[in-house]
Amino acid sequence: MERRGLDFVALNQGNAQLTELYRTHIGDWPKFYKMDTLSKAGFVATELLLKKVGECRCSSEEFIRSRAIVLFGSTASLCADRNYQETIQDKDNYYPSPALFVYTLPNIVTGEIAIRNHWRGETSFYVLEEPDASQMAFHLACAFQDGDTESILAGWVDSRMNDDFQVFVTLVSREDAADTEWLAGQLQLMINNLNK
């Protein structure tokens, strides 16, 4: 019997579209408005994925401790870095923004998702030159080696400018990651969806 493919959500619209998706499908997390584009993209895609697969947030202690988040991107927090730099560029108008500064690390997006869902497993953000299904599958398989991780919210999230982003997220089980070739094939299908 052929193995069922992984569910995923892929988005690559403008930032206004993210706000529209938030208002239409989520709407109960005002912190969304304070996030940078990278976090907004990761947050909204994750919310839509969890709705799609019907996963509820009322999970057991064991579950929330074993759910990891592993994301990949190519420009890390470059977009947030630029926004922050604008607040310190001019010495006569030098007002560093704390709210922009807190997003000048790419792994903040993993924290935003973890806080929303109360997940307490490992979180990491890898910077790759470009989406690479084999490398991503390898790192995901490695993440299960800690003995605690049982499932991973995984994906690609990248934002070059405020209205320019690409994201896909999926859920990977230990069994999925054990067959890295199959997992790489699934991730490649998702990568192919990034530009559609």
Place this chain on the structure above:
Amino acid sequence: MEELILKLKQEIIEVLNLEDIKPEDIDNDAPLFGEGLGLDSIDALELIVLMEKNYGIKLQDPAKGKEIFKSINVMADYIQKNRTR
């Protein structure tokens, strides 16, 4: 004072990205932190920056923010008495 209060509310909404909140939704006497608008520590730092940038008030002791940011009325009163621009 009324004009300053309205301007202050508009500035807070903009700088803290309170997208779904209008000036009239903010009670002049309600606490800005905790129950009121539910602001956090990063928001407090942004308010300190706002006071310096827009009103020329430099808080030497950030701990004072706790008293100054008690409510819109308290904040506006402090700004009116200490502003340099």
